[in-house]
Amino acid sequence: MSVITAVTAQNSQGVFAVQDISVDIIQKQIEVIFDDIFVDATKIGMVSKTETIKAIADTLSKYKINNLVVDPVMVSKSGFHLLQPDAKETLINHLFPITTVVTPNIPEAEVITGLEIQNLNDIEKAAKIIYKMGPKYVLVKGGHMEGEALDVLYDGQKFNYYNSPRINSKNTHGTGCTLSSAIASNLGKGLSVTESIEKAKIYITLAIENSFPIGKGVGPVHHFYELYK
Numbered sequence: 001m002s003v004i005t006a007v008t009a010q011n012s013q014g015v016f017a018v019q020d021i022s023v024d025i026i027q028k029q030i031e032v033i034f035d036d037i038f039v040d041a042t043k044i045g046m047v048s049k050t051e052t053i054k055a056i057a058d059t060l061s062k063y064k065i066n067n068l069v070v071d072p073v074m075v076s077k078s079g080f081h082l083l084q085p086d087a088k089e090t091l092i093n094h095l096f097p098i099t100t101v102v103t104p105n106i107p108e109a110e111v112i113t114g115l116e117i118q119n120l121n122d123i124e125k126a127a128k129i130i131y132k133m134g135p136k137y138v139l140v141k142g143g144h145m146e147g148e149a150l151d152v153l154y155d156g157q158k159f160n161y162y163n164s165p166r167i168n169s170k171n172t173h174g175t176g177c178t179l180s181s182a183i184a185s186n187l188g189k190g191l192s193v194t195e196s197i198e199k200a201k202i203y204i205t206l207a208i209e210n211s212f213p214i215g216k217g218v219g220p221v222h223h224f225y226e227l228y229k
């Protein structure tokens with residue numbers, strides 16, 4: 001089930017316009033879903049602005065939500081600010097405390113923590129700081145680093161590492177969105193957080209390997225059910 005929080009005009013070359021959906025309709029979309037169908041897991045992606053985030057957090061708080069994955073989407077691959085800068089604090093204060101797994105990429109982890117991230121040690125430092133903001137697990141994704149695509153999970157006590165070779169492809173539009181959705185789906189099926197991430201990492205790696213060059217810019221990753229065994 002989907003709740004539309006904003007409509008974007010975007011293609012492989014960039015994001016050209018955003019229209020936010022009004023708060024009343026966002027709240028109603030959440031209510032009619034949760035009042036009707038049991039929700040095993042929820043994933044939140046682009047949330048755009050303060051009012052939207054507050055509406056989501058307030059409405060979700062009326063329900064007993066399980067397995068909330070928050071992808072703190074801030075800037076698209078093409079450089080468009082998908083989260084208004086003044087909404088960052090609201091995202092941290094209102095959503096992080098109810099989050100099961102938060103999945104920042106490196107630039108997002110830098111904005112959230114104020115740290116400059118250049119190596120694994122910095123990633124681990126950032127994960128510890130973000131953990132203190134309330135989520136049960138922090139997964140810092142390594143797509144924006146050099147070398148292997150290494151994602152680092154922190155659970156408040158120890159780190160787990162999810163590694164894959166870096167695939168030489170320019171078609172990586174939506175890699176983070178895909179990974180967080182796959183993690184949420186796995187949690188909804190009842191897998192543990194670590195198993196969910198392990199399987200999601202395999203899924204995104206195959207989806208990038210099978211991505212295709214449509215459009216003039218950054219093409220999409222490729223999803224098909226056979227990948228997801």
Ligand SMILES: Nc1ncnc2c1ncn2[C@@H]1O[C@H](COP(=O)(O)OP(=O)(O)O)[C@@H](O)[C@H]1O
Nearest residue numbers: 105141142143144149150165166167175176179
């Ligand atoms: N070129 C690549 N090769 C292999 N894995 C990648 C590549 N780029 C990103 N990934 C993986 O895709 C997932 C999303 O990461 P990332 O691209 O950092 O997120 P975002 O889309 O939020 O910027 C992570 O598991 C990351 O390791």
Ligand SMILES: Cc1ncc(COP(=O)(O)O)c(N)n1
Nearest residue numbers: 046073076077172173174175
């Ligand atoms: C609605 C929406 N959510 C997220 C992204 C980020 O994805 P990417 O960084 O691959 O452009 C996007 N472009 N659009």
